[in-house]
Amino acid sequence: MITLEIKFNQVSFKYNKKKEDYALKKINLLFNKSEIVFVMGSTGSGKSTLVQHLNGLLIATSGQVSIEIDNQKFILDKFYKEKNINKLRENVGFVFQFPEYQLFETNVLKDVMFGPYNFFKDEKKAKELAIKALKEMGVGEEYYDRSPFELSGGEKRKVAIAGVLASNPRVVILDEPTSSLDPIATRDIMGLVKRLKEEGKLVIVISHDTDLCYEYADRVIILNKGEIIKDCSVCEAFEDYRVLKDSCLEQPFILKVKNKIGIKDEKIKSIESLKEVLKDG
Numbered sequence: 001m002i003t004l005e006i007k008f009n010q011v012s013f014k015y016n017k018k019k020e021d022y023a024l025k026k027i028n029l030l031f032n033k034s035e036i037v038f039v040m041g042s043t044g045s046g047k048s049t050l051v052q053h054l055n056g057l058l059i060a061t062s063g064q065v066s067i068e069i070d071n072q073k074f075i076l077d078k079f080y081k082e083k084n085i086n087k088l089r090e091n092v093g094f095v096f097q098f099p100e101y102q103l104f105e106t107n108v109l110k111d112v113m114f115g116p117y118n119f120f121k122d123e124k125k126a127k128e129l130a131i132k133a134l135k136e137m138g139v140g141e142e143y144y145d146r147s148p149f150e151l152s153g154g155e156k157r158k159v160a161i162a163g164v165l166a167s168n169p170r171v172v173i174l175d176e177p178t179s180s181l182d183p184i185a186t187r188d189i190m191g192l193v194k195r196l197k198e199e200g201k202l203v204i205v206i207s208h209d210t211d212l213c214y215e216y217a218d219r220v221i222i223l224n225k226g227e228i229i230k231d232c233s234v235c236e237a238f239e240d241y242r243v244l245k246d247s248c249l250e251q252p253f254i255l256k257v258k259n260k261i262g263i264k265d266e267k268i269k270s271i272e273s274l275k276e277v278l279k280d281g
């Protein structure tokens with residue numbers, strides 16, 4: 001049986017050791033299955049800070065994150081030594097909010113090969129995995145020789161995601177993956193997120209888009225000023241007007257329509273499924 005357990009135990013974090021403002025305050029959290037989790041909250045609420053604790057990009061100022069994947073255990077706290085960080089990052093892939101932070105090689109193919117080469121030390125295998133990931137992201141061969149820095153924002157994002165998928169991590173974290181993307185590219189990304197979950201991965205998505213969250217998420221975590229104010233199903237989260245207001249979040253459009261016409265069925269989460277019901281009824 002493949003294990004997956006990620007536990008935040010009283011995690012607090014501050015960027016400036018000399019100041020008292022904490023970006024995260026005593027966070028307790030558990031992830032232990034393949035699911036799609038959306039992390040939401042207003043700008044500056046601590047979303048990016050929170051998820052960067054999952055692969056050791058940030059280490060808790062106090063408290064601990066313990067990560068167990070396929071019987072490998074990592075304890076991330078202030079005593080953590082970075083020696084097995086590569087192993088951790090092979091298991092927990094992270095796509096940055098700004099893809100520029102992630103891309104650095106001279107061409108797209110080399111960039112995507114970097115992760116698998118680092119893990120497997122086998123150029124042929126790294127190339128195969130990179131090409132598979134680029135294909136999955138719809139990045140054609142004509143891009144392989146191009147500099148990643150000369151691509152459009154959306155193209156950079158696709159290459160950055162391919163770079164993470166190439167190492168086949170068990171946990172995939174996407175920090176605002178659909179910002180700056182057109183509606184079709186957004187649907188493509190969400191299709192990928194669904195496929196990753198079906199492959200047995202835990203997928204954590206940061207987003208401000210409550211419509212996408214309502215349609216795709218199994219669970220939503222809402223942060224406010226460094227604290228978790230909701231960790232529940234989407235149906236529960238978006239009925240709470242105070243939480244929505246405090247987090248500057250819009251109620252999902254489909255939920256507004258359902259409330260207006262008196263449909264309670266929690267399985268209806270998209271315009272398409274609502275259309276089906278209205279047609280049948």
Ligand SMILES: Nc1ncnc2c1ncn2[C@@H]1O[C@H](COP(=O)(O)OP(=O)(O)OP(=O)(O)O)[C@@H](O)[C@H]1O
Nearest residue numbers: 015016023041042043044045046047048049050097
């Ligand atoms: N590198 C940094 N140095 C100092 N403070 C930081 C740094 N990065 C973030 N912060 C602060 O930590 C808090 C949480 O920031 P974080 O980036 O986690 O927010 P966020 O919820 O991801 O916001 P956004 O939606 O704008 O991406 C904010 O008050 C922010 O100003």
Ligand SMILES: [Mg+2]
Nearest residue numbers: 047048049097
């Ligand atoms: Mg952020």
